[in-house]
Amino acid sequence: MREGRIRSMLEEDIPAIMQLEKECFPVPWTEDMFRCQIMLGDVSANLVYAEDDAITGYVVSWFGVEELHILSIGVKPERRGRGIAENLMDEAIRRSMKNRCKKVILEVRRSNSRARKFYQKLGFRHIGVRKKYYSENAEDALVLEKDIEIST
Template sequence: MANLKIRKMKLRDIEGVLKVERMSFSTPWTKDIFIQEVERNQHAHYYVMEINDSIVGYVGSWVVMDDAQITNIAIMPDLRGNKLGEKLFRFTMQQLVTLGVKRLSLEVRASNLPAQKLYKKFGMVPGGIRKNYYQDDNEDAIVMWVNLV
């Protein structure tokens, strides 16, 4: 992809991130949540993926001591299938390792098999189920884990 860049999210990126968020999730986060994450959450680490200076994806994580959790990751629907999610996830894992993270976890919808397949490529394994985790439809979440070091 021409001019692909991944960088730390800034406040000015939130409108672009909201487009990706709204196209990707049935219960999208609000602008206020992203402002809180970027400006006030000392544990939050958010990155945007741009192609030709347009935001096409983003990822967020929380780091507490040597544990991290992916809060959300999304790529614009019309660009999925081009390994952009894989590039963004790999970048995030590398960033987390540099921050001293030893374990990474996330929740993924039980029905989201493409995402589960992606996470398994990076060594993540199912570690449990959160029953009725998603508020929009009470779908279960699969908790996945990986040791980074």
């Protein structure tokens, strides 16, 4: 079985991430969006899951005031259901705690039932709706939130 590891996203990862992005989303991020995200440095957690030479998952996020905002997370279709996204989320949360983040927040398409099930499994709760948030099809975003558990 392949063993993966989580590490920070590098600029040279962008071509592989773009490929993955196209497999994950109807409206993929652009290369420049990932480049800007990497440039945020310490106020963000941008991580990849690397298996052998392949990148099979990623998460991009930034640290707001006491709040980790997950901007995007994706896993290669053939590698889903193995805990890769959960591991990426855990590591982003772990890094955000150094920046005093106390909760995680994200938006998800109403129609994205797989992702909604995934977030439900992780303990996210529904706190609101952003109407017509996704402009290309005027779809609503559900806003989900979860407290970060501080272990002592």
